[in-house]
Amino acid sequence: MSTLAGGFFTMDIGAIVSKNLRKIRLEKGFSLTKLSELSGVSKGMLSQIENNGTSPTINTIWKICAGLSVPYTALLEGRVETTKIIKxxxxxxxxxxxxxxxxxxxxxxxxxxxxxxxxxxxxxxxxxxxxxxxxxxxxxxxxxxxxxxxxxxxxxxxxxxxxxxxxxxxxxxxxxxxxxxxxxxxxxxxxxxxxxxx
The missing domain is CATH 2.60.120.10 (Jelly Rolls)
Structure with missing residues (x-):
C-alpha cells in the first residue's frame, strides 16, 4: 500500500497560514519553542512557515493546529464568508x-x-x-x-x-x-x- 506524503498549499494559502499562525501563537502566549514541543513540528519549520518561507503540508497544518488546540481551518481564516453560492x-x-x-x-x-x-x-x-x-x-x-x-x-x-x-x-x-x-x-x-x- 503506497502512502502519499503530506500535501502542500499554494502561495496564497501559505501567506494566509503565515499570518494566522503568528497571530494565534502570540495570542496564546506560545514561543516557537513551546509550540514546537506541543506540535512536534520543528522550531525551524515553524519559523519558516511564519515568515512565509515554505509551503506547509496538510499534515504539518494538522500537527500545528493540534498543538494550538484549534481546528484545521483556523489557520485558513481570511476567506470571506457571505451568503452566496460557493464555486x-x-x-x-x-x-x-x-x-x-x-x-x-x-x-x-x-x-x-x-x-x-x-x-x-x-x-x-x-x-x-x-x-x-x-x-x-x-x-x-x-x-x-x-x-x-x-x-x-x-x-x-x-x-x-x-x-x-x-x-x-x-x-x-x-x-x-x-x-x-x-x-x-x-x-x-x-x-x-x-x-x-x-
Missing part, C-alpha cells in the same frame, strides 16, 4: 505532494458553526494517510463524517478497515492516524465534515 473554482485547492489527494474547504470552522466542510478527491490506485487531528472540549472529542459521492473508499482507522461505496457514509474518531484508499476503478469523490463539540 469550487473559487476555492484554493490543497493537494498532496504528487497531487493524487485533493481537498477543497467550502466552510471553515467559525464562531457561527462548529464544523468544517470539505470535498475530497483521490485518484485511482492512490492512498493518503492523515496524521490524525482533534479538537477537545468539555463536551467531548471531534468526529469526522464522510459520505461517498462516487467511487469506492477503503478507510483504515483504529485497526478497522471499512469499504464504502457510492452513497455510503460513516463517522469515526479522527484523533489517530487514518488512511483513505481509493479501491475503486475511478476517481473517488467524497464529502468530509469535521465536527467539533462546543
Amino acid at each position: 469550487k473554482s473559487a476555492i484554493n485547492e490543497q493537494k498532496s505532494a504528487d497531487g493524487h489527494y485533493r481537498i477543497c474547504c467550502y466552510y471553515p470552522d467559525s464562531p457561527h458553526h462548529n464544523f468544517e466542510l470539505f470535498q475530497m478527491e483521490l485518484d485511482k490506485d492512490a492512498s493518503y494517510t492523515s496524521v490524525g487531528h482533534s479538537k477537545v472540549s468539555r463536551e467531548g472529542r471531534s468526529e469526522e463524517y464522510i459520505m461517498i459521492l462516487s467511487g469506492q473508499l477503503t478507510l483504515v482507522v483504529g485497526g478497522n478497515q471499512l469499504i464504502l461505496n457510492e452513497n455510503d457514509a460513516t463517522r469515526f474518531d479522527p484523533t489517530s492516524k487514518h488512511i483513505y484508499q481509493n479501491s475503486g476503478n475511478h476517481i473517488l469523490k467524497a464529502t468530509i465534515i469535521n465536527f467539533y463539540p462546543v
Whole structure:
C-alpha cells in the first residue's frame, strides 16, 4: 500500500497560514519553542512557515493546529464568508505532494458553526494517510463524517478497515492516524465534515 506524503498549499494559502499562525501563537502566549514541543513540528519549520518561507503540508497544518488546540481551518481564516453560492473554482485547492489527494474547504470552522466542510478527491490506485487531528472540549472529542459521492473508499482507522461505496457514509474518531484508499476503478469523490463539540 503506497502512502502519499503530506500535501502542500499554494502561495496564497501559505501567506494566509503565515499570518494566522503568528497571530494565534502570540495570542496564546506560545514561543516557537513551546509550540514546537506541543506540535512536534520543528522550531525551524515553524519559523519558516511564519515568515512565509515554505509551503506547509496538510499534515504539518494538522500537527500545528493540534498543538494550538484549534481546528484545521483556523489557520485558513481570511476567506470571506457571505451568503452566496460557493464555486469550487473559487476555492484554493490543497493537494498532496504528487497531487493524487485533493481537498477543497467550502466552510471553515467559525464562531457561527462548529464544523468544517470539505470535498475530497483521490485518484485511482492512490492512498493518503492523515496524521490524525482533534479538537477537545468539555463536551467531548471531534468526529469526522464522510459520505461517498462516487467511487469506492477503503478507510483504515483504529485497526478497522471499512469499504464504502457510492452513497455510503460513516463517522469515526479522527484523533489517530487514518488512511483513505481509493479501491475503486475511478476517481473517488467524497464529502468530509469535521465536527467539533462546543
